[in-house]
Amino acid sequence: MQSDPRLIAALDFPTAEAAKQAVEEIGDAVIYYKVGMELYYAAGNEMIRFLKERGKKVFLDLKLQDIPNTVASALKVETKLGVDMINVHAVGGKKMMEAAAAAIREKAAELGIERPKLLAVTILTSMDEEQYADLNYKNTIAEQVLALAKLAKAAGLDGVVASPKEAEEIRKACGPDFLIITPGVRPAGSALDDQSRVTTPAQAFANGSSHIVVGRPIMKAADRKQAAAAIVEEIKIIK
Numbered sequence: 001m002q003s004d005p006r007l008i009a010a011l012d013f014p015t016a017e018a019a020k021q022a023v024e025e026i027g028d029a030v031i032y033y034k035v036g037m038e039l040y041y042a043a044g045n046e047m048i049r050f051l052k053e054r055g056k057k058v059f060l061d062l063k064l065q066d067i068p069n070t071v072a073s074a075l076k077v078e079t080k081l082g083v084d085m086i087n088v089h090a091v092g093g094k095k096m097m098e099a100a101a102a103a104i105r106e107k108a109a110e111l112g113i114e115r116p117k118l119l120a121v122t123i124l125t126s127m128d129e130e131q132y133a134d135l136n137y138k139n140t141i142a143e144q145v146l147a148l149a150k151l152a153k154a155a156g157l158d159g160v161v162a163s164p165k166e167a168e169e170i171r172k173a174c175g176p177d178f179l180i181i182t183p184g185v186r187p188a189g190s191a192l193d194d195q196s197r198v199t200t201p202a203q204a205f206a207n208g209s210s211h212i213v214v215g216r217p218i219m220k221a222a223d224r225k226q227a228a229a230a231i232v233e234e235i236k237i238i239k
């Protein structure tokens with residue numbers, strides 16, 4: 001089966017056993033996995049090792065946000081894990097993002113390993129206009145995402161996490177090499193769950209996403225491998 005490294009499957013499970021079973025079921029249909037807070041807090045580095053031993057790529061999605069020194073120190077530890085992508089919240093600010101980028105470069109150089117790509121989370125894809133209004137930002141969601149993406153680029157980050165609805169403007173502003181990782185992706189007819197700003201997999205790439213993140217539509221499917229393969233099939237015409 002042909003996998004596509006632009007599809008990142010989210011392993012949101014409460015135990016290593018459940019996550020490992022999903023990975024075994026999906027087999028070669030997925031090459032890139034996201035380990036988020038739930039699984040990392042439950043299974044820690046065991047899960048990273050398990051995925052790496054199987055030749056998978058890993059996005060460690062812990063969305064750090066704290067003062068620059070604390071984030072930089074934590075990212076040095078994450079860098080040692082040998083994962084492929086890690087992230088912080090863009091609202092931590094430019095100094096925090098600069099410190100994060102510098103810490104990763106320094107640690108990777110010290111270890112003689114390839115550094116993980118560093119992303120900034122913009123506005124969560126679960127956020128709709130009504131919830132966003134409670135935050136009292138002066139910008140619209142689209143304006144705020146774009147401003148945070150430009151800030152992340154200026155701070156030396158490799159890319160952002162955003163909704164596929166915002167990918168087109170980010171791509172125009174941040175250029176062809178900037179990573180635009182988009183959760184909030186639903187194959188036609190799938191449940192939205194708690195996501196708000198969504199598109200289909202194909203539309204996400206048409207808008208300029210570099211990668212899509214898909215969790216429940218794969219992990220809750222009766223046939224996980226088939227669900228992943230259907231997404232790979234849907235996106236293969238859009239390169």
Ligand SMILES: O=c1ccn([C@@H]2O[C@H](COP(=O)(O)O)[C@@H](O)[C@H]2O)c(=O)[nH]1
Pocket residue numbers: 010012036121123124125126161162183184185193195213214215216217
């Ligand atoms: O803005 C964001 C940032 C991260 N996520 C994460 O992506 C997956 C999406 O899972 P689904 O089951 O496909 O909704 C999940 O792990 C989130 O933590 C996001 O959805 N939005």
